[in-house]
Structures are given as structure tokens and as C-alpha cells.
Amino acid sequence: MSSNSPEPTETDATPCAYTEYRSADGDVAAELPATGADATGLESDVWDALYEIEDPEMPISIVDLGLIYGVSVAEGVATVDMTLTYSGCPAREMLTEEVEETAAAVEGVDDADLRLVWNPPWTVDLVTEQGKEDLREFGLSI
Amino acid sequence: MTTPDFSDPENLTARERQALECLIKRLADDEFVLAERYTEWQVRAPTLESDLALANNAQDELGHARLWYDVLGDHGYTERELVYERDPAEFRHSTIVELPFEEGDWADAVLRSYLCDVAEELRLEALEASSSPKIANRVAKIQQEESYHREHAQNWLERLAEGEEGHERLQAALDRLFPHALTIFEPCAPPHGENANKTNETSDDEPRATGSDVEADIVDFGLRTATLEELGEEWLAIVVPYLESLDLDVPESGQTGDGEFEFEVTQEMLPDERGRDGIHTDAWVDLYDDFTHTYRELGRSEPTKIMETPE
Numbered sequence: 001m002s003s004n005s006p007e008p009t010e011t012d013a014t015p016c017a018y019t020e021y022r023s024a025d026g027d028v029a030a031e032l033p034a035t036g037a038d039a040t041g042l043e044s045d046v047w048d049a050l051y052e053i054e055d056p057e058m059p060i061s062i063v064d065l066g067l068i069y070g071v072s073v074a075e076g077v078a079t080v081d082m083t084l085t086y087s088g089c090p091a092r093e094m095l096t097e098e099v100e101e102t103a104a105a106v107e108g109v110d111d112a113d114l115r116l117v118w119n120p121p122w123t124v125d126l127v128t129e130q131g132k133e134d135l136r137e138f139g140l141s142i
Numbered sequence: 143m144t145t146p147d148f149s150d151p152e153n154l155t156a157r158e159r160q161a162l163e164c165l166i167k168r169l170a171d172d173e174f175v176l177a178e179r180y181t182e183w184q185v186r187a188p189t190l191e192s193d194l195a196l197a198n199n200a201q202d203e204l205g206h207a208r209l210w211y212d213v214l215g216d217h218g219y220t221e222r223e224l225v226y227e228r229d230p231a232e233f234r235h236s237t238i239v240e241l242p243f244e245e246g247d248w249a250d251a252v253l254r255s256y257l258c259d260v261a262e263e264l265r266l267e268a269l270e271a272s273s274s275p276k277i278a279n280r281v282a283k284i285q286q287e288e289s290y291h292r293e294h295a296q297n298w299l300e301r302l303a304e305g306e307e308g309h310e311r312l313q314a315a316l317d318r319l320f321p322h323a324l325t326i327f328e329p330c331a332p333p334h335g336e337n338a339n340k341t342n343e344t345s346d347d348e349p350r351a352t353g354s355d356v357e358a359d360i361v362d363f364g365l366r367t368a369t370l371e372e373l374g375e376e377w378l379a380i381v382v383p384y385l386e387s388l389d390l391d392v393p394e395s396g397q398t399g400d401g402e403f404e405f406e407v408t409q410e411m412l413p414d415e416r417g418r419d420g421i422h423t424d425a426w427v428d429l430y431d432d433f434t435h436t437y438r439e440l441g442r443s444e445p446t447k448i449m450e451t452p453e
Contacts, residue, residue, distance in 0.1 A: 088204050118282070119280070
């Protein structure tokens with residue numbers, strides 16, 4: 001863990017809009033936006049794989065968009081907590097299937113379980129600095 | 143009474159499960175059916191902007207319906223069973239969401255939206271501290287998306303009320319819709335089969351809600367923190383003064399006492415069909431046939447899959 005440094009660096013630190021939260025069923029607490037920066041082993045591999053998935057409408061990784069709230073791997077099963085920007089998202093099934101398949105395809109992972117979570121609701125505050133840059137380049141003001 | 147642990151869907155009693163399912167159907171069916179009606183305005187609303195706004199609201203309501211139906215996934219229900227294959231008499235939405243629009247009557251759409259959105263704000267507040275974590279955790283997302291709806295409706299109401307024709311149309315819509323809006327706060331009947339055992343007074347097996355404890359259970363189990371009576375009174379205390387401020391006459395406003403803002407929904411104020419009890423208007427059957435038409439026509443078994451998955 002390298003997060004105990006008293007001096008914030010400008011390069012990779014993203015201000016956290018939220019700190020602790022209760023997940024869909026009250027079983028995980030995490031800091032948001034989550035990027036897997038501190039993850040190790042298989043969990044880190046899953047994060048890396050998820051980073052490759054782009055939002056269907058904009059050239060931004062779904063991780064930088066802030067959709068992934070948490071990743072854990074236990075006994076070969078990857079559990080991904082994920083939200084959507086919008087409850088009526090027409091790409092819901094496409095995205096959730098892609099995430100599940102991608103996580104399950106990581107070497108060392110046998111199966112993946114995706115939990116759609118809605119609390120805290122997604123807002124633009126959950127977009128990482130990298131994500132904001134990508135969106136600006138795409139032409140969005142953020 | 144100790145609050146049941148709704149975080150563990152496996153270990154609920156039959157009564158707890160029934161309360162949860164009834165509450166979800168109230169919420170989800172209202173959203174789903176209202177969205178179905180809103181979409182009728184697509185490419186027909188008075189301006190492109192209002193067309194897009196209402197289409198977007200419809201999409202929001204569909205998203206919210208899905209969020210609520212998802213809660214029942216824990217109990218083994220699928221979207222297919224809950225929407226496309228459910229007996230139309232087992233839907234528990236209020237009749238205000240199923241009524242057809244008078245042709246081209248934008249005042250109806252705007253007023254209906256206002257009446258429903260105020261009720262929705264109140265009931266979401268009463269779900270913030272629900273004993274079901276799945277319910278409580280969905281509230282903020284829905285509130286985030288709902289906040290524009292009421293603003294949109296009020297904006298239009300105020301504009302329409304200023305003109306003579308708009309005002310007349312609003313008044314006509316209010317006279318027609320108001321009794322049905324009150325059914326939002328009516329008790330739900332449990333599923334048909336179970337209810338048949340409880341009420342043996344009538345032989346024709348009508349699923350009237352009388353004699354059912356399910357609404358009391360919803361509150362006693364902490365699933366919702368306000369009773370239907372409380373929600374109905376709060377709703378009247380908001381919509382009646384607001385509509386009167388637009389010079390509209392509210393039929394049977396439920397105002398009691400003198401000068402005090404005290405309200406009560408009474409039986410005389412209600413229409414015959416109340417939706418929540420499984421008794422719907424004829425328009426519901428037509429709407430149900432419409433939205434399930436393609437599903438049946440194509441012989442689908444999975445609503446979201448267009449083709450069979452290749453082997």
C-alpha cells in the first residue's frame with residue numbers, strides 16, 4: 001500500500017467524491033472512484049482487463065468513467081460491482097455481458113459474477129482525471 | 143416486532159415475501175405502464191423539444207421499472223415473467239397510468255405527469271430508510287433522475303393555465319384524471335389465488351383488497367416508512383393548493399376542517415376501477431395486448447434476445 005504518503009502528488013491522485021459506502025447488499029465498502037490502483041494478483045489482472053472495455057458511446061474506458069465500484073476474486077470467481085450512468089441505459093445488457101465475459105476470460109479466473117449496484121448513484125464526479133481528459137478530447141466539456 | 147432481515151431473501155417468511163412483492167409491483171407497474179403511455183407521444187408532441195422531453199421521461203420510467211423489477215430477481219422472477227407473461231389482472235398499477243390520452247390532448251399528458259411525479263417524490267422519500275437494502279439503495283438513483291420530471295410538468299402547467307383554451311383543457315383533464323390519481327394511494331390486493339382464500343363473501347372471486355393485511359405489513363415490516371393514508375394526505379396537501387393557484391377547480395379535493403390543510407381520501411372520491419386491487423379499466427387490456435404483441439407474434443421466450451444464440 002502506498003496510500004499513506006502525506007503529500008498528494010499531482011500526477012495520479014484523483015480526489016474522492018465519496019469515501020465509505022454500503023454496496024447493493026451491504027457487504028463491501030470501497031473508495032470511489034475505484035480504479036484498482038492498489039489491487040494485486042488476479043484482482044489487478046481483472047482491473048487491467050476491464051480497463052480495455054470502452055463505453056459504447058464515448059472513447060473512454062469504463063473504469064475511467066467510474067462505472068466499476070469494486071473487484072474481488074475468491075476461489076477462481078471474480079465478483080465485479082458495477083453501476084451504470086443511467087437506469088434506462090439501453091446498452092445495459094451489452095455492457096454487463098461484456099464485463100462478465102472479460103472478467104471470466106482473465107487467466108486464473110474460472111467464472112465471473114457481476115453485481116449491478118446503484119448506490120451511491122453515478123455522477124460525473126466519479127470520472128477519473130484520465131477519463132476527464134479523454135472526454136475533453138472527445139469534445140465534451142467536463 | 144423486530145424488523146425482518148430483507149437482506150437475506152432466502153430466509154423470509156411467506157408473509158414478508160408477499161409484502162415485498164406487493165410493494166415492488168406497486169412501484170414497478172406504475173413506472174412501466176406510465177412509460178408505455180408516454181411513448182404514445184413520440185413524434186406527436188407539440189414541439190420537438192417537448193417530444194424529446196417526454197420520450198426521455200418515458201425512458202427514465204422504464205429504467206426505474208427495471209430497477210424495481212430487478213429486486214424480485216432475488217425471488218426467482220425474470221423480466222419475461224413479470225412483464226410479458228404476467229396475467230394482466232395481476233398487474234397492480236394505479237388506473238391513472240393506464241388511461242388512454244384524449245387524442246392530441248397535451249394538457250392531459252402534462253397534468254398526468256405532474257400528479258404522478260408528486261406522488262412518486264413522496265413515496266421515494268418514504269423508501270429512503272426501507273428495511274430492504276435493495277430498495278433503499280435504489281432510491282437515490284431514481285431521485286436523481288426524477289427531479290427533472292416535476293419541473294418539466296410544472297413548467298408546462300403554468301404556461302397552459304395562462305391561455306384560455308389551455309386552461310379549459312387542463313380543467314377537463316383534471317376532472318377526468320383526479321379520481322384516478324387518488325387510486326395511487328389505494329391498497330394492493332395480494333395475488334389472485336391467495337386472495338381467493340381470504341375473502342369468501344363473494345363467489346365471483348374479485349381480487350378486491352379488502353381483508354388483506356399486506357399493506358399494513360409493508361409498513362410494519364419497515365419496507366416503507368409512511369402509510370398510504372399519510373402519503374395520500376401529503377399528496378393532496380401539495381397538489382390541491384398548487385392546482386388552485388392556477389385557477390383550477392379541484393373536484394372533491396378531500397379538504398377537511400376549516401382553513402387547515404387537512405386532507406383525506408374518501409371512498410366517494412374514488413373511481414370504480416382502482417388498479418391496485420387488480421380491477422382495471424378496459425383500456426388496460428388493450429394496452430397490454432399492444433405491448434405484448436410483438437413478443438407474442440415473434441414467439442419469443444427471451445424479451446431482450448432478438449435471435450436464438452447460435453450453437
